[in-house]
Amino acid sequence: MAPFTLESTSGALNCRQTLRFLPGKRLVVRAQLNNRDVIAKYFFGPHALRDQQREIAGIQGFQKAGINTPELVDHSHDQNFAVVVTACLDPAISFEAIWNSNIEDSERRQWLTRIAVIIATMHKAGVEQTDIHLDNLLLHNNQLFMIDGGGAKIGSTPLQAKAALENLALFQAVLYPRFDRFLGDVWLAYSKEATEYTQQLSIEEFTDLIQIQRKWREKFIMKGLRNCTRFRVDKSWNRFVSIDREFDTEALQPLIQNPEQVISQSKIIKRGRTNTVTIVTLDNGQQVLVKRYKSKKGFLHKYLRCLTKSRARISWLNSLLLEMIGIATPRPIAMIEERFGPVVRCSYVINSFVTGQQAISWFSENHTNPDAPAVARKVTEMLENLRRSLVFHGDLKATNILLADNQPMLIDLDAMKSYKSQTKFRRAAEIDRKRFIRNWEGYPEVQQLFEPYITNKQP
Template structure:
């Protein structure tokens, strides 16, 4: 679609629930912005996209609604503070405030890559440490100028021609006096806590890079590691968005029904399934039909296979009532899966949809839909070994690293059968998360995590190859 083929007024654009496909024109109070490609869209609130204005390619950040003027002021103030701190950021080209609408345009870094995308590629530890040093140096410059950035995710950094750019001035707070030692340490730890725990040892190698610019008394590996751990636990509150409509999810709720779907996975076939899930489950490949849950591989109308767990009590009225007033097991598994994927970097089949049938607050049946993955489970793989091998040792190390991260993250799985750990090519996954608990105190965690460890050890016959690999 060419940018001239369709245009939106402010009223029409505010009514959109999904970003338009292809190019389009925003025609608002005589101001025309040709959007070539949408990079981010929050319905009724914000749009970020590659745009063309007066024949020039720019990055346009458009703010919608009654809070548009406030957000523009905050964004401009933040970007200005980056410049004063000597931090590279795309140059501001123009800004304009209209009623219920405003925009800021900055230079478009054509060959740029987000730090998040680069970080997820196959990089050596040496390259990762180099990138992290650039990040902590940027944070140190912010602190040197009494600036706290409150939205420290990797997508707020761009790499262009080997130079690190900081974007998104909206998350910036300028203090009127020098930062306290604790405030600076907490903010540095906040930036580093967005990395997965397996990279924490690299973060600790960047202390000297920070100290050269903004010396902090008492900053060492132990204090930074503790601060990172605390901030990672604090960031759990952000995961509540997995239950509401936002950039990543579409949720709907009423007296009889609650549903949330990964926005990128929405399809007519998945919608049809969610309308009548039992029909698909019963005609699918049923792997388990228990008194409280059913597990099935379902083929959707478009031919895509998904894995479905249905939780429904048939143990009697009392059990059904007690089960119904608690958080549903599907809801718990949905949350934990996102916790592992987003905060700890532990792989599990991608959760696609959560569905609850309910009566008010009483849930009588719940469903979890995840991607279907062809995989081998750890029990069958390791118990069949007659001797060790490089592949077996690599898989064992991977599984032990996963267990270490779960333990450090105070995640009590609750069912450490080896069949709940899966291998598929280079993916090492944990499954069956409906009883998993994320603990909030180290004292409580010690008892429960010891149970997990003991249960995992019972998977292996004493003296077997597997027992030796996991000793």
């Protein structure tokens, strides 16, 4: 798309790099305005002016609260779009990139305490960043900067305690559940700045609030079913297709347009009564795993299946859910449903192909390997993370745990289910635990490696 030139009230914006593009709604670019590096955020559609005003109000709210945020350089609008121009911080790095890098726990604690202080400062100034994910924090010259004013609510008085603590819980909920080990540090740092809020809630009650926010955030996996920054969706009476834009290449198109033909020419690794699994090599050399769901059972089974969500759709959304809670699974690339109106006749889910070994064979062969305890701990942490997130896998066979470079990945997700109630989840969790135990009957040495998970019956 870039380079191109657009006009603003201060002159021509020479757009050099597209940072984000949401068709028909928003475009964010790195540009030059009067020989100055800037970030320009364009808003389109019937709500363009409203969105621009929210962005400006948010930036001004951050400034009023004393929170670092890029300088507001320019803003204008016409009948086609509205634009907000801010200073470009250079060099700058997304805090999400820092957090996902290989840093020590001590450094993570330091960052989280700094962010907790920023959040407390905003709350006391009447500012609530409702879109408080890690990518909306930038590090520049060792200072954290808050961006995306459009996600901020600005008030004239300090936030009420309920709103403040829910917003703090939302920030913690953005982090993977395994990072709840830092919860005490966040709570303590926030409490020092905003005691008037935390004295109304115990840390145990705050932990419950985080779980509520995590479950609320799960609705965002539904972005996988609509056009957005990450996904392109095409739907008609006969088909529904969702593709991750990163993989939406010319090489993928033959598989998307005619999956049956491509599958017939590819390597089939499983052929069952209701699903077929195939490894497909695309024209660019990339290998993908295609799972086709099409029942060969009787008419009644086919009819009942048509009335429910397709298994490909369930698997597709569950892959996105695992990404959200930080559990590794092969990258979801695309999902296809062949339909007749509301009735799904056949469905396909396409994932990246990962070379690895099933856990059942790895541990049976390597239980005396010096690496076995460490690998078992990683598997246990993955399963505990699943349980902590109130997510039921539904088929915890060791063949559904893939080990790639000694890192576990969870596969076969079409029976997976997320629960909101811990009480309702307990029974499902026990089914997962007992199924996992059965994997190691006859392998007492391996079962011993998983003792922490096996003996912990309650989620």
